[in-house]
Amino acid sequence: MPGRGLVRVPSGDRGLLGCHAHVPPPDSRDRRRPHRGRWSPPVAVHPVSTSPDGTGAADIGNILVAELLPRNVGRPHHRRARPGRAPDPPNPSEHLDSALVPATTPASTGEPAVRVDGLTKRYRRVEAVRGLDLVAPRGRITALLGPNGAGKTTTVECCEGLRRPDTGTVRVLGLDPVRDAPALRPRVGVMLQDGGLPSTVPALEALRHVSRMYARPRDVSELAERLGLGSFARTPVRRLSGGQRQRLALATAVVGRPTVVFLDEPSAGLDPQARLAVWQLVRDLRADGVSVVVTTHQMAEAEALADHVVVVDHGQAIASGTVDSLVGGDGSMHVSVQPLAPHRAEPADAELARHLTDALGRSGHEHSVTTSSLAGTLEVHGPPGPELVHAVTGWARDQELLITSLTTGRRTLEDVFLDLTGRSLR
Numbered sequence: 001m002p003g004r005g006l007v008r009v010p011s012g013d014r015g016l017l018g019c020h021a022h023v024p025p026p027d028s029r030d031r032r033r034p035h036r037g038r039w040s041p042p043v044a045v046h047p048v049s050t051s052p053d054g055t056g057a058a059d060i061g062n063i064l065v066a067e068l069l070p071r072n073v074g075r076p077h078h079r080r081a082r083p084g085r086a087p088d089p090p091n092p093s094e095h096l097d098s099a100l101v102p103a104t105t106p107a108s109t110g111e112p113a114v115r116v117d118g119l120t121k122r123y124r125r126v127e128a129v130r131g132l133d134l135v136a137p138r139g140r141i142t143a144l145l146g147p148n149g150a151g152k153t154t155t156v157e158c159c160e161g162l163r164r165p166d167t168g169t170v171r172v173l174g175l176d177p178v179r180d181a182p183a184l185r186p187r188v189g190v191m192l193q194d195g196g197l198p199s200t201v202p203a204l205e206a207l208r209h210v211s212r213m214y215a216r217p218r219d220v221s222e223l224a225e226r227l228g229l230g231s232f233a234r235t236p237v238r239r240l241s242g243g244q245r246q247r248l249a250l251a252t253a254v255v256g257r258p259t260v261v262f263l264d265e266p267s268a269g270l271d272p273q274a275r276l277a278v279w280q281l282v283r284d285l286r287a288d289g290v291s292v293v294v295t296t297h298q299m300a301e302a303e304a305l306a307d308h309v310v311v312v313d314h315g316q317a318i319a320s321g322t323v324d325s326l327v328g329g330d331g332s333m334h335v336s337v338q339p340l341a342p343h344r345a346e347p348a349d350a351e352l353a354r355h356l357t358d359a360l361g362r363s364g365h366e367h368s369v370t371t372s373s374l375a376g377t378l379e380v381h382g383p384p385g386p387e388l389v390h391a392v393t394g395w396a397r398d399q400e401l402l403i404t405s406l407t408t409g410r411r412t413l414e415d416v417f418l419d420l421t422g423r424s425l426r
């Protein structure tokens with residue numbers, strides 16, 4: 001912002017400075033950020049190193065610009081079942097049989113909790129799952145993360161034995177979920193909504209009913225208290241709200257002390273308190289050695305819970321790993337630019353990325369630059385620091401490019417998810 005002063009103004013957010021400056025308005029051709037009046041970009045900063053006196057005061061040279069922005073058992077009615085979407089026949093025996101099945105199975109202990117290889121599943125014209133591979137380690141929480149229609153539920157239904165794969169193999173605790181259903185049933189928890197529960201029976205009674213099917217059920221009163229079922233314990237299942245059903249569904253999935261639990265969007269529609277209670281229960285399951293497979297769209301849920309994330313899109317697993325490995329441990333910078341001079345043609349992002357990589361190389365930075373799925377935005381890979389920010393803003397100035405957004409720091413899972421799956425609405 002040549003020739004303009006930086007004005008510190010109080011800001012409600014710690015580390016946020018107001019930078020009121022008459023920067024040229026974004027070009028009207030900007031597809032991302034239509035200009036409305038004067039433009040006063042706030043700058044968020046945080047100290048790279050704090051002062052030795054411990055006051056937290058930082059030398060201005062050590063300030064890193066962090067952001068610069070212009071203004072289980074149940075089979076009959078799986079909760080995801082939709083009209084016209086009945087589980088595949090033939091069904092193995094009903095879940096009531098599970099109490100008769102020994103709690104131990106011959107599964108080899110070296111097997112992951114779930115292993116899926118080359119799974120395909122087609123519904124008439126829709127190829128819902130297309131060669132999906134997946135491993136869910138034992139005793140860990142695995143999140144299947146993907147946009148609507150990605151094939152998560154179909155995959156999980158194949159793991160639960162509710163659907164037969166067209167091709168590929170599915171193993172749960174080393175066993176085939178369809179062929180070995182009787183052996184697996186007492187060891188696998190599936191989150192139901194109201195399916196399989198008598199609709200006129202009060203919620204707590206329904207949970208007790210399910211618990212009696214197991215040899216060593218959890219303490220129903222304790223579980224009900226943990227999930228806050230008390231307030232609607234006497235309400236018939238059919239009168240429960242969506243969130244209450246969700247909590248009852250989770251309780252029925254875990255009441256039999258399963259070894260593996262499949263939870264399809266466990267906190268969808270829950271209020272924040274209930275969501276935290278559900279998350280805590282899921283963590284406690286892990287602490288007890290239970291393997292949990294969760295499907296979710298919620299990045300916060302995956303970040304809060306998952307030891308292992310599998311990103312599913314278009315019926316395939318397109319990325320997997322820990323949250324840290326997916327977001328990249330050492331940080332990155334995103335910078336969005338647009339030509340300052342209106343007459344200048346907008347350069348292609350790939351050209352800009354090459355150009356910035358070269359410019360950074362000349363100034364001693366080894367960072368690589370790639371394009372991002374967001375038009376006009378470049379991603380600078382590697383640890384960000386004040387010198388790098390300086391080099392990037394200097395490059396933009398020399399190129400007569402206006403930086404419309406600059407963020408440094410750890411990417412979020414949402415950034416990674418959107419980069420992998422795109423930003424367009426399905």
Ligand SMILES: Nc1ncnc2c1ncn2[C@@H]1O[C@H](COP(=O)(O)OP(=O)(O)OP(=O)(O)O)[C@@H](O)[C@H]1O
Nearest residue numbers: 084085123126128147148149150151152153154155
């Ligand atoms: N019974 C069915 N008949 C026809 N198509 C189906 C059926 N079930 C699912 N599909 C289709 O298969 C694809 C994958 O659906 P699936 O429910 O597995 O995805 P998902 O990732 O769980 O989606 P969401 O997050 O929206 O629940 C979608 O295109 C969906 O419309």
